[in-house]
Amino acid sequence: MENLIKSKILENAESLFQTTISEQQVQLQKTRKDVEGDLTLVIFPFVKMMRCSPLEAGAKIGDFLLKEIPAISNYEVVNGFLNLVIGNDFWVEQLKTINDTANYGLVAPNSKAAIMVEYSSPNTNKPLHLGHLRNNFLGYSVAEILKANGHKVIKTQIINDRGIHICKSMLAWQKFSPINESGERETPQNTGLKGDKLVGKYYVEFDKHFNTEAKAIITNWEQGQFDAVSTEVKDEFIRLTEAKAGKDEKAVKGIDDKIKDLAKNQTSILKEAKEMLVKWEAKDPEVYALWTTMNQWVYDGFAVTYKEMGVDFDKLYYESDTFILGKDIVEKGLNSGVFFKKEDGSVWIDLTADGLDKKLVLRSDGTAVYMTQDMGTAVERFNDFNDLSGIVYTVGNEQDYHFKVLFLILEKLGYSWAKNCFHLSYGMVDLPEGKMKSREGTVVDADDLMEEVVKTAFEMTKERGHIEGLSDDELNALCKMIGLGGLKYFLLKVDPKKRMKFNPAESVELNGNTAPFIQYTHARIQSLLAKSAMDLSSIAPSSINDSEKEIIKQLNDFPTIIAEAGKDYSPAVIANYSYELVKLYNQFYQSVTILNESDESLKQFRLILSKNVATVIKTAMRLLGIDVPNRM
RNA sequence: GGUUCCGUAGCUCAGCUGGAUAGAGCAACUGCCUUCUAAGCAGUAGGCCACAGGUUCGAAUCCUGUCGGAAUCACCA
Secondary structure (H helix, E strand, C coil): CHHHHHHHHHHCHHHHHCCCCCHHHCCEEECCCCCCCCEEEECHHHHHHHCCCHHHHHHHHHHHHHHHCCCEEEEEEECCEEEEEECHHHHHHHHHHHHHCCCCCCCCCCCEEEEEEECCCCECCCCCEHHHHHHHHHHHHHHHHHHHCCEEEEEEEEEECCCHHHHHHHHHHHHHCCCCCCCCCCCHHHHCCCHHHHHHHHHHHHHHHHHHHHHHHHHHHHCCCCCCCCHHHHHHHHHHHHHCCCCCHHHHHHHHHHHHHHHHCCCHHHHHHHHHHHHHHCCCHHHHHHHHHHHHHHHHHHHHHHHHHCCCCCEEEEHHHHCCCCHHHHHHHHHCCCCEECCCCCEEEECHHHCCCEEEEECCCCCECHHHHHHHHHHHHHHHCCCEEEEEEEEEHHHHHHHHHHHHHHHHCCCHHHHHCEEEEECCEEECCECCCHHHCCCCEHHHHHHHHHHHHHHHHHHHCCCCCCCHHHHHHHHHHHHHHHHHHHHHCCCCCCCEECCHHHHCCCCCCCHHHHHHHHHHHHHHHHHHCCCCCCCCCCCCCHHHHHHHHHHHCHHHHHHHHHHHCCHHHHHHHHHHHHHHHHHHHHHCCCCCCCCHHHHHHHHHHHHHHHHHHHHHHHHCCCCCCCCC
């Protein structure tokens, strides 16, 4: 309809305005709720060229459209806005089309370019937490939204299974895990702990010893004991200590942190961990075996968590495989002059002309940095999937700079797909008390949280659900649907880019802008449809009211919303749309009677309208990774 | 300090490719279950859209500056 109006105006610009106009000047928008009309044309742009008042200009265009487009039944000009009323027949037709369209709102699968969506990508040294939940739900949902837009999607993650962090857990386990009567150290099997939890426990254990040792070293330094310390370190300590004089509290804290880092680097436990990393890189059999075993524990633990989350992956990348990649690309970049080499042998790129800094891409000892392997991995992925057009990286916004640099480097290296790489940058999740801090034990564990929300859903459902006759399995499935749905929706309804506050109490809320509210509406409709038991084929209501029209309009927007959510990589767009739809439906539901309606044509129309609302709810929620029940 | 992002009701968030009187939910208060699921609906109250300029017929939205908050600027990952 918008397009029709636009083209009519553009075609007849000559006679209407005595001049041609650009498409941009034809601004159509939805009419405000509180005035009569469905579509509104902004007429300010035409006032000057028509040499008359906004009122007259509006009337002239209104008369023209009324004559040209039969579906337009009336118009009104208010304050420079031409409000067009579109006849009910048109909206009924729209509903018919929606009802007849299979997979309404979705673009034909695999009809558009292949996109890889990377998300999750955890370290294997500790369990997943609240921040990972936002990441996973977001990545999964964006993948589904891109599929709905017709793209072929490859869901992936890169598992950070190597590096000093995993050596820390391994070392701590080796040193500090108690040995039981059968001579074994702690394992998931003999402790009953989830593998990721067990490994995480030893990461914390390492940190504890690490800090204790560092503190002892600082105490020694403060007492003037610098045995076995290089003069550089000693001088640095003295320099930093002196620098504290006269500084404010914040600056002193910053310096203290630097001193702590200095001391940490001198600890024997870190040295041991570093030695272990060297052995790992040399594929020392013993270290490698331990690494394989402990990583497997983590993978097994993660698998349980992912299953509960309802997310999955099509292809996995492991950093232990990819960390060697990228060096050949550095070589190529050196030859083509994109990179330059310093005297010490380190390789850099100068991005100052692009408003960024100089960035290291290869260490002086020839080993890779993060950037090196990210370049290599990207290229690898395009080799692995020859139809791949782009990659979406779901990674927190603390890495904004990293990705800006990465994409720019890839572009400079001449990879044409670099412009199709997108950093889906999302904000951190804060608690009501502020940031999550592992040191202060305020990190919200993913497993615990999911268990908690399901438990709450259980209590609420027992209290007010319609669950007579449900088996235990059905009840459990329902509560999981409600609890996890609520959690997902809570994390997805906020614009991904924005930092958000996570209030545990609000995340299990059932009223207002929540998944249970939406799920509830779906269940209500299903109940209606089950009771109606009539053939729903003919749509020919004697008349329709405003609340019905508003619902059709909202349904009509669904394809546009999916496109918008895809373009913006934003599940929040889908969430907010669904909430609007459900609110409109509930208003309608509460204001008319459906099953007891005596006018059969009207009754049938309302049932079909309801059915399509339920279908759109279900599709929309599916794009968020949320299931909807038939009763609750 | 440089760069980037953010600042909308008491709280959590929409609205941001400029358009009419800035919207929801939560919390507070009023009503509505002899009728299809009250996890619902209707209503009341709550705002110098951080601040100051500028562009425009028109600014929460665009530009500049100020203030406040966050992230980042490693031969860490």
